Amino acid sequence: MEDEMTCPQCSQSLFPEDSVVVASDGRLSHLDCRAPRALTGDERFALICYCFDHAVADCARCGQTYREIDLVTDYLQGRTHLCPGCRADLTESIRAHLYSCAMLPEEVRRRAREAREAARRLVKQSHQLADRSDVLMREAEVTMATSRKKWRQSATKDPDALRLLVRLKLADGRLPHEGIPPTIPGGPGDESTCGACDQIVTEGDLMLKVTTTASARHNAPMVLHADCFQLWNEERRLFKSSPDPGPRHHRTQP
Numbered sequence: 001m002e003d004e005m006t007c008p009q010c011s012q013s014l015f016p017e018d019s020v021v022v023a024s025d026g027r028l029s030h031l032d033c034r035a036p037r038a039l040t041g042d043e044r045f046a047l048i049c050y051c052f053d054h055a056v057a058d059c060a061r062c063g064q065t066y067r068e069i070d071l072v073t074d075y076l077q078g079r080t081h082l083c084p085g086c087r088a089d090l091t092e093s094i095r096a097h098l099y100s101c102a103m104l105p106e107e108v109r110r111r112a113r114e115a116r117e118a119a120r121r122l123v124k125q126s127h128q129l130a131d132r133s134d135v136l137m138r139e140a141e142v143t144m145a146t147s148r149k150k151w152r153q154s155a156t157k158d159p160d161a162l163r164l165l166v167r168l169k170l171a172d173g174r175l176p177h178e179g180i181p182p183t184i185p186g187g188p189g190d191e192s193t194c195g196a197c198d199q200i201v202t203e204g205d206l207m208l209k210v211t212t213t214a215s216a217r218h219n220a221p222m223v224l225h226a227d228c229f230q231l232w233n234e235e236r237r238l239f240k241s242s243p244d245p246g247p248r249h250h251r252t253q254p
Contacts, residue, residue: 005028005123007028007029007030007033008027008029009029009030009033010030010033012030012033012036014028014029014030014123015036015123016120016123016124017037017120018030018031018036018037018123019031019032019036019037019038019039019040019119020119020122020123022122028122028123032078034077034078034079035078035079035080035089035091037091037092038080038091039080039081039091039094039095040115041193041197041198041199042112042115043095043098043112044198045165045197045198045199046098046104046108046112047068047094047098048068048164048165048168049164049165050101050103050104050108051068051097051098051101051103051104052067052068052069052164052168053067054067054103055067056068056093056094056097056098056101057071057081057083057090057093057094057097058090058093059083059085059086059088059090059093061083061085061086061088062083062085062086062088064083064085066083066084066090068081068094069168070084071083071084071090072084072087074087081094098112099112099113099116162196162197162228162231163231163235165196165197166196166228166231166232166235167235167239169195169196170232170235170236170239171239174195175195175196175222175232175236176210176212176222176236177236177239178212178236179212179213180210180212180213180236181210181211181212181213184208184209184210184229185208185209186206186207186208186209186226187206187207187209188203188204188205188206188207189201189202189203189204189205189206189207189223189225190203190207190223191203192207192223193223194223194224194225194228195210195222195223195224195228195232196224196225196228196229196231196232197225197228199225201223201224201225205225205226206225206226207223207224207225207226208223208224208225208226208229209221209222209223209224210222210223210224210229
């Protein structure tokens with residue numbers, strides 16, 4: 001009988017369909033404990049790069065289709081990609097679209113499927129293997145990491161993709177645009193997640209750590225790759241000098 005695997009962060013069971021990350025000690029945990037099947041950083045990145053201008057989710061209950069920008073986020077409960085009409089979670093609908101969308105290059109879709117399958121295999125093997133150093137489990141970890149890395153490399157061939165992502169994050173408040181100190185400390189990456197591209201800042205990367213002033217909306221430290229920092233710094237200055245477009249309204253597609 002297989003032992004039940006649980007997430008060390010939330011103590012809930014880990015299932016093959018969950019989005020997981022691998023810690024340095026080899027243990028698996030949910031990517032987001034509040035949403036076990038949340039889109040991964042790679043999936044969100046590809047969604048912004050290739051699918052920002054068309055419908056990506058279908059709500060069977062409401063009979064409507066939506067673009068990503070039309071969907072609702074519940075910040076209190078940590079729920080994302082909700083139907084603006086009935087608040088149903090449309091994450092799986094988005095994922096299904098992402099893996100079949102003709103706007104994504106075939107290489108990107110293939111890498112996406114490989115990364116997802118590697119994650120599923122890793123969770124299944126974790127249920128079956130008592131020894132975490134088992135070669136099969138390590139092979140799955142390497143496959144998942146390699147697939148995700150190659151997928152991101154494919155997704156970033158468009159030089160404007162990351163710039164668009166940064167602009168969207170500035171617009172919805174996920175990235176700060178004010179209260180930035182004149183001096184920004186830097187150093188080797190510490191495996192934190194970059195606030196711009198949602199990818200890991202590895203030890204081989206230069207990492208910039210931005211801490212906004214107490215009066216700014218964002219006061220928690222934010223880490224960025226060096227190139228992401230440069231792009232964000234350019235875009236946040238432009239964003240700051242732009243007129244306020246007013247509140248964003250959710251729209252439904254006919």
